[in-house]
Amino acid sequence: MMKVLRVPPMYKCIGLCDADLLDNGTRHPNLVLLKIAGYLFDNHILFELILDSKADVSRYDHIFLSRVFTFTKLPEFYVKVIGTADEAKFHVGGTGFYANKSSIAEYRRKREEDMYQLENDEYLNTLKNYHGGKEYGICMARQMPYYHLYDVFIDQQVAKGFKRDKYKDYLKYSIGFLTRGCTRHCPFCVNKLENRVCRYSKLEWFLDNERDEKGKLVRPYIYLWDDNFLAADSSLWKPLLQELIDSKRPFQFRQGLDERMLAQSPDGELMAEMLAKSKYHGDFIFAFDNWKDRELIEQALKIWKRYNPKKGTKFYLFCGFKLKEHSHQRFYQDIWELFQRIKVLMSYGCVGYVMRHEDYRKYEISNLYIQIARWCNQQQFYKKMSFWEFAYRNQSYWEEHTLHNTDRPQLKTYEEFEEDYKKGYYGESEGQVKMCLPLQTVVRTLEKFSEHKEELLEMFNYKMANLVNPKLWE
Numbered sequence: 281m282m283k284v285l286r287v288p289p290m291y292k293c294i295g296l297c298d299a300d301l302l303d304n305g306t307r308h309p310n311l312v313l314l315k316i317a318g319y320l321f322d323n324h325i326l327f328e329l330i331l332d333s334k335a336d337v338s339r340y341d342h343i344f345l346s347r348v349f350t351f352t353k354l355p356e357f358y359v360k361v362i363g364t365a366d367e368a369k370f371h372v373g374g375t376g377f378y379a380n381k382s383s384i385a386e387y388r389r390k391r392e393e394d395m396y397q398l399e400n401d402e403y404l405n406t407l408k409n410y411h412g413g414k415e416y417g418i419c420m421a422r423q424m425p426y427y428h429l430y431d432v433f434i435d436q437q438v439a440k441g442f443k444r445d446k447y448k449d450y451l452k453y454s455i456g457f458l459t460r461g462c463t464r465h466c467p468f469c470v471n472k473l474e475n476r477v478c479r480y481s482k483l484e485w486f487l488d489n490e491r492d493e494k495g496k497l498v499r500p501y502i503y504l505w506d507d508n509f510l511a512a513d514s515s516l517w518k519p520l521l522q523e524l525i526d527s528k529r530p531f532q533f534r535q536g537l538d539e540r541m542l543a544q545s546p547d548g549e550l551m552a553e554m555l556a557k558s559k560y561h562g563d564f565i566f567a568f569d570n571w572k573d574r575e576l577i578e579q580a581l582k583i584w585k586r587y588n589p590k591k592g593t594k595f596y597l598f599c600g601f602k603l604k605e606h607s608h609q610r611f612y613q614d615i616w617e618l619f620q621r622i623k624v625l626m627s628y629g630c631v632g633y634v635m636r637h638e639d640y641r642k643y644e645i646s647n648l649y650i651q652i653a654r655w656c657n658q659q660q661f662y663k664k665m666s667f668w669e670f671a672y673r674n675q676s677y678w679e680e681h682t683l684h685n686t687d688r689p690q691l692k693t694y695e696e697f698e699e700d701y702k703k704g705y706y707g708e709s710e711g712q713v714k715m716c717l718p719l720q721t722v723v724r725t726l727e728k729f730s731e732h733k734e735e736l737l738e739m740f741n742y743k744m745a746n747l748v749n750p751k752l753w754e
């Protein structure tokens with residue numbers, strides 16, 4: 281595939297806008313934009329990724345703007361034209377425009393509209409389709425992504441001093457969905473109204489075969505966005521998994537696999553065996569979103585670990601859903617369930633990855649989620665330290681490196697810390713030592729929930745080395 285250069289400013293072109301990238305930055309390219317770019321590329325139409333939130337919209341005939349997260353701020357150039365004639369240039373969509381709609385009827389309407397709007401788009405329907413399915417108009421499942429769309433952005437970042445490797449998700453993977461849909465109806469998920477897992481793209485429709493001058497594949501890996509691959513009928517997932525294995529390219533399911541299926545499906549053992557034999561890229565990622573699933577998760581873990589005793593296994597841990605500023609009871613329950621899930625994972629030698637729903641920000645001690653994620657999501661901390669040790673080590677590291685207090689121990693138990701605290705070691709006055717935010721947050725949580733102090737401390741002291749128990753699966 282040829283690379284297009286940046287479109288010179290005197291030419292009009294089509295603008296593609298990844299609103300999430302412009303606001304907070306993301307780790308992944310936006311697949312919808314990659315596919316629109318692919319479609320425009322096929323039709324020899326000039327396009328570019330818009331990288332300035334104050335861009336001059338007069339330069340674009342059409343702008344396709346995608347937003348995945350509801351908390352992403354829309355770019356200034358779009359907000360400014362709302363209600364003016366220029367708004368008609370915009371084709372906007374993505375889960376970020378509706379994922380938090382509380383009315384189910386409205387959610388359903390918006391989702392359906394969003395899922396099909398590009399295939400019904402008046403402008404795109406004037407262009408030829410080169411991938412089958414129909415003569416004119418984009419076919420999202422069949423469209424080959426244009427994998428160079430983000431090159432200009434990456435070059436800019438590299439020029440700013442970031443390492444190119446930081447952007448490997450944009451550079452090294454073929455990306456797509458083999459299946460779409462789910463059957464679980466989790467209330468926090470964009471798939472909550474889906475009832476089935478259906479076939480979506482064929483692997484060959486998004487598998488990139490570009491090679492460099494030495495003949496090596498430019499994108500040697502595959503990542504898949506499938507919502508719930510293992511919940512598909514076995515006549516669907518089995519040949520698809522085999523096809524992935526036969527491609528000989530390392531692959532990974534980015535949204536995590538549904539581990540419960542190993543316990544629930546009659547083919548659970550086969551799933552574990554096939555995945556064990558595959559060239560899986562990185563850690564296997566599953567999801568342990570609800571504490572109520574613990575029995576199923578444990579049953580499945582026993583099967584999984586038998587086939588994959590050594591392979592790194594990570595579980596997404598969803599939390600923070602439906603929190604409000606003062607929903608203390610809900611917050612406590614949520615934190616409790618999060619640590620109980622971590623305890624199960626530690627006992628099976630698995631790692632967690634905290635995924636926070638944006639509602640977590642509303643609770644008054646939302647910072648606790650941030651600190652738990654800082655600990656849990658970095659395996660070097662999670663595997664070696666308890667959460668308490670992590671929080672305390674933040675403090676001792678700062679004292680060591682900023683205050684040059686080298687005579688203090690790197691770690692203390694909570695009880696030892698409490699003694700220092702009572703003696704007035706910490707504080708803002710002269711002669712006192714400032715307490716770092718992670719430790720402040722732990723103290724604030726323990727004070728706020730003083731009736732649960734013992735239980736909280738027990739959870740904050742969960743440590744993988746003490747909990748891991750191979751007898752559970754051997």
Ligand code: SF4
Nearest residue numbers: 462464465466469507
């Ligand atoms: S199992 Fe996963 S994909 Fe399915 S509804 Fe729940 S969170 Fe969404």
